[in-house]
Amino acid sequence: MANLKNKIKSLLPRRLNYWYYLYTAKKAVNFDIRRRVYDKVYNISAAEKVKRDLTLNYHIVEKGLTMPVPRPGFGKQVVIDLCRVVLRYESMNLPFSELEFSQSVTVLKEYAAFHNEIGFELDKEVSDSLAKIVNRFDNVHGTHQIQTTAKEYFKAINAPFDAFCMSRFSVRSYTNTEIPMPVLYDCIDLAQKSPSFCNRQPTRVHIVKSPHKKEAILAIQNGNRGFGHLAETLIVLTSIISVTKDIHERNENHLNGGMFAMTLLNALHFNKIAACSLNWSVDNEKDMKMRALLNVPENEVVLLVISCGYPPESFKVASSPRKKAMEITKTH
């Protein structure tokens, strides 16, 4: 039957085939788009959305606190917004025990303490907002940002899997010591052991060492301010769409790439290389710029950028605590 279908398809004029694929693609993709648009417009799951806003904002502050050189007074508007969202969360009578809330309060307290310590006078609007949070919520405790050394950070690279896995963090501090290509190839070979759909291995790797290309990529990526320029290497992951068969396999490029990226991050960690994923959630214009810079063919999608380098002797990492298994799991 499948053979017959393929035979008929091959006999059809190309134009007809094109319209057939476009029709099935629209039908499938609309289904997904509708759910997303519905969620944005009609879904009033206010608790999820307020927790999302807490996380988005506290993460920017924890990143700022762990930059190679934190900029005094950084993130003014984010801090004000975070204080506001914390108070909104409280007014909704949601539990203080939720990670998003406890971490937001802790990060704001750290922000105030950091500026106190360096004797920096914060903008009045910021200090007024902080005052509403810092002296309240005495019983709310999250995790603090981590000061570490390269020796301490890599001490579990030969430990059993659980210790190894828990020891990796996103690192946003790098030296300019060159990462040799053979080491990067070793890491990529390990990442290649990641499973892929029918072993089709769609992920491709672009190693970027050229200073002007790194700069151009980082200029259009929106999550590397304060540390991206230190990266000795950028790794750009792409994936070949031609290895998918029909539109129902459309998520496989990103899914397979995600699995590949995780193994790659662990492989870099195993090789004592500090790394941080950098999102590629960009508009078409930026995507086109990246394609032009790296000569990415039309049948590949760009998935993710990873900044990396050997770390300095001492540095900070954001604690980025996780919810517990029981909080994210349903048993059926």
Ligand SMILES: Cc1cc2nc3c(=O)[nH]c(=O)nc-3n(C[C@H](O)[C@H](O)[C@H](O)COP(=O)(O)O)c2cc1C
């Ligand atoms: C797909 C993806 C995109 C990310 N994008 C960024 C980014 O643009 N900038 C950044 O500093 N970190 C980025 N991160 C790193 C996350 O902030 C980090 O993984 C998260 O806070 C968990 O912390 P951990 O990696 O230290 O365990 C990204 C991570 C992933 C998985």
